[in-house]
Amino acid sequence: MSNQVKESISCPALFLSAPASNQGKTTITAALARYFSKQGKRVHVFKTGPDYLDPQILAQASGIAVEQLDIWMAGDAYCQHKFYEAAQVANLILVEGAMGMFDGEPSSADLAARFNIPLAIVMDVKGMAQTAAALASGMANFRDDIKVAGLIANRCGSERHAQLIRDALPENLPLLASLKRDENIVLPERHLGLVQANEVQEELEQRFEAAVDWLMQSNDNRLLELPESVTFFPAELETNEEHLGLLKGKTIAVASDAAFSFIYDANLKCLTEMGAEICFFSPLKDKVLPEADALWLPGGYPELHTQALAENQAIKKEIQNFFALGKGILAECGGLLYSLETLTDLNNHTYPMLGILAGDGAMRGKRGCQGMQTAILPSGEVRAHAHHRSRSENTPEPISFGRRQRHPAPGEAVYQVQGLVASYLHLFFPSNPVAVAAIFNRA
Template sequence: MTADNGNLLDNNAVSCPALFLTAPASNQGKTTITAALARYFTQQGKVVRVFKTDPDYLDPQILAQASKQPVEQLDIWMAGEDYCQDKLYQAAKEADLILVEGAMGMFDGDPSSADLAARFGIPMAIVMDVKGMAQTAAALAMGLANFRDDVQVAGLIANRCGSERHAELIRDALPENLPLLATLKRDEAIILPERHLGLVQAAEVKDELEERFEAAVEWLKETRDTGLLTLPKAVSFAPVKELAQADITTEVQQSLVGKTIAVAKDAAFSFIYDANLIALKSMGAKVVFFSPLNDSALPEADALWLPGGYPELHAKALSENVSMRQSIQGFYQAGKSILAECGGMLYSLEDLTDLNDVCYPMLGILEGQGAMRGKRGCQGMQTAVIPQGEIRGHAHHRSRSANTPEPVGHGRRQRHPAPGEAIYQQKGLTASYLHLFFPSNLEATAKLFLGESFTCLSETK
């Protein structure tokens, strides 16, 4: 016998109201509405835990501020079903409401938002920008709701609805089993600020976001259709019988005990999965943060992580912080482990040309030049295939690199035979455009930070 979400009925299962926000496509308003709901129910005294599907860094920052709770990614391909199930179960034990924001369209990707919702029995609300259509919005919602019989759809959220007459046309065209949950008017005051890689980082516009969240709560309250303002139905979340990580040896679980990992974190470097920090700490590492923009030297550490971010927006300041550059160069020359991802890799190169075509010297611990290239870029799920093992992750960048060394390997694309992003290793440095998801392979991650099994392609730097 099974519960609604496909899990074996378990006496230890926990029930919690849950709703999955999806859409027919990107740019329909999912993040804005998810943030507004999180803040609305938080104001009601509820503990709201929000999750974001796919490897997104920026939306979780916004949603964490809106909900005043940590926000983590849920992705079956990148992390596995057991990992996702455990995260939902742990959240259900402490939350009054779980919200999950989907990615792209409802059925896009493999696995898709619909796959995740179906696997865990979470009802979906379809967010749709209805500008320029009326009854057609109902037809599209009905098509999405009936495309698969294993997906539960709670109703339609009509975003950017022009008037009550507009809402009435949509409402009357929907069947009884697919209600109109909310009709939200067009309002520029609640739109979240964006830039070339997505939303602006929450820390940069914290006060502005607070104003927009408050406006968004009032925006929600104005709807005549109030189904969105009541808690959704409860979903049963069962504990994982045997987490895959439970099979990891004690040696791996304690592999980073006594090691300190310095992590770059400021306006230039902030694309950091909370799950990655949790993974490092679970293996015994001490994590310390520093700012390549503002600090003069690295903290005392055994290994260094330069994550992605926006170095192209701060290239001048990064270049002018000569003492920090010298500190990291010395760290590299000492053969200590460094992981440089995407923006971190750009910082590691000899120079970087920013969005204004101005070239600045960077660290120079990896041969090559980096340059921004406007709106063209690369994105997608990939597995890093390296001597330490295989670690899943993704690429998302609008820059290019040139004159780099021979790579030690390439990313393996999720659904395409062409080689993915190049991966470089020399001395203790591992650099790539790939953003790695550490929980997908803790043993390989530990080896990266311990400097084990490196293929040193160049000892000349």
């Protein structure tokens, strides 16, 4: 059953991309979101790719929940629907890209081109001047299906530095902003990326306000004008009525605290649309598991809370008893580590975990694994991604391996023991609600 025919709608929109990671995209996107929010605008921000941490920061900056968009993971129609939904209520849509503009399949450029959103190139120009203009010009002309609004020169040393870049840019590629070096607006980081927003809320507020002043100090103020409007069209989404009742009457308990927070809002919406009731609990603090039919242990930072997780014997016993009943449990990445017998943290201290899955987890410092994969489950295939800096050993024989997006080597192992399905893969539930429902419907 398709949606009723609806009219297109226009909304100012800008896609912030870069030549590489670590150019300042998140800082500038957050600063823009806060600036326009302070002007009374309703700003909807999207993040390209399967990122969990940047959306937390951007949501606090804009005051509105941030969703991840990726054509491969979510599908073209899903992305189109989300843009159309946002355009109906927003005064401005901002999209933060991932990695470099043309990196990945699909890339940030692919998403921008598909929905005709103009791109702003964010570039750390420390140590170069006219070369920054050359790089920006090359990126702007690399493909003829993208439109580049201009360059944001980040970490400019002086107005003279900015002038050299400005003069070297072609007329059709303006300098949108020249932003000085300022450590007071840099966002805090750790081994998997940015620090979670709920851990540093007050500090972030100070940095957001400083970042607004930082934007306003630029001699090039085009970035503080609303970008051009983009026309968004309604998507022809197919609604399968059978999906709506797949989890009717089921209550799913979701681990949610400082150790487990890598949760897509889209996944929660998918579960509730299938009829599930959601309740949250903290493996760090709670002593009793909520009354539930199934359990979801998402990813996060259990390696930063190993001692507290190990010492909360009461909740560990509750989860172990839940597992013994054969009920459905999904454990993803950090949830997988928590499910193992032991976990060795970044300080090389080893602590006992749940022990509902044989094996031992350990952190690997800077080495890790990331990338898009398809999870091969008994109930079907689910689009997913991996991003971790740990390893697991002495685990049971996997039931399958993830299928990598662009490489023939086997991906992440998928384990199933009784009602437990565990993997390093983070699943995107809307890509296959039926397969996901089967995990949580285990009796």
